[in-house]
Amino acid sequence: MHVLLDNVDLFRRGFLGTLALTGLSTFLALTLGTVLTVFRVCPVPPLRVFGAAGVTVLCNTPLTLLFFGVTLGLPMVGLSGMGYFTLAVLTLGGYSSAFVCEALRSGVNTVDVGQAEAARSLGMSFAQTAFLVVLPQAGRVAVPPVGSILITLTKNSALAGGFSVYELFSVEKTLAEQGYAILTVFAWVSVAYLLLILTISGAVRLVEHRLAVAP
Template identity: 40%
Template sequence: MDALLGNLDLWGQATLNTVVLFLGGGALALALGTIVGAMRVSPVPIARAVGTVYVNLVRNTPLTLVFFFFVFGYPKLDLPEIPFMPLGIIALGIYTATYVAEVLRAGINTVPVGQAEAARAIGLSFGQVMTLVVVPQAFRSVVPPMMSVFIALLKNTTVAAGFSIAELAALRATVADSPNRPGTVMEILLWVAVVFVVLVTLLSLVQRHFEKKWRIVR
């Protein structure tokens, strides 16, 4: 327990940074992924093409390379300076948005076509049809796969440790390499795994809550 109790200050900060990365990246991924998912099923060919190119390009790029671009490439573009934490959130959000878009697109395809046609028949625009009729139903049908995407996002926050962001995976170097801090590399890694198991368990509880709630609503 010394590896945990002797480093509570570092564990608290690292866990907080991990949660911030997860929540920030998840919010961005959900917003951007919803837009891209709608573009993927849009009747406008250009919108479908842009959505397809974005998904295929970003999803097939390793997350580490995405981080490399934002952490090392972005500063060379002479744009306003952004701290590493927001850059990490942007990298995670843009990458995860491709998976959110594909899951949502699959959910949209499960909504009966007649409902969208009926909505258009009463004068709703494509945007209104998507936001008021199709997307809400699609989200209800994709809770399990969507939660799997967010669990993967939580695990992907460990990539940020290699880019000067002090999250849980960075504790291995911070604690184990310090002579004034108790804990070996293996002990630190085991406790990091325990924390991630707890966080994933919490996400699973959230998943079951929404599944139960929306099953009743439907």
């Protein structure tokens, strides 16, 4: 317990760093994932190709390699004004958005084609049909897989600690370098991650329950 009490400010800073990183990356992943889903099902061929190519590249690129590409590549092309935290959010959010897109697209496939046809017969545009008719129904089905993706995102945020972003993994490195018992520090950091994951799991179950269709 003394490891936690003696370094409570350090743990608080790391926990808040992971919380901010996870929250902003989640927002980006959900937003960009929704846009990619619309691209993948839209009737415009170039947008479908762009969406499919983006998802393919992101899903098949190791996250660590993506971190290296973003944190080292963007400053080389003149985008050096972004801090490492912002770059980490872009990396985590962009990477996870591809998996969110696949989960939502699977949900879209469960929506009856007649729903879209009925919307079009009423004069609704593709965007109106997608965002007002199809995606709300697809999102209801996609809640559990998207929840799993967000939990994975939370755990993946530890990689940001290797790229100058201060979060929970950075706390573990710092305390280990100061001579604290590695297993003890690891246990407290694991508890912090467990709290975050349990919170996300509870929120996902609540959303799933609220959106459930009554039998």
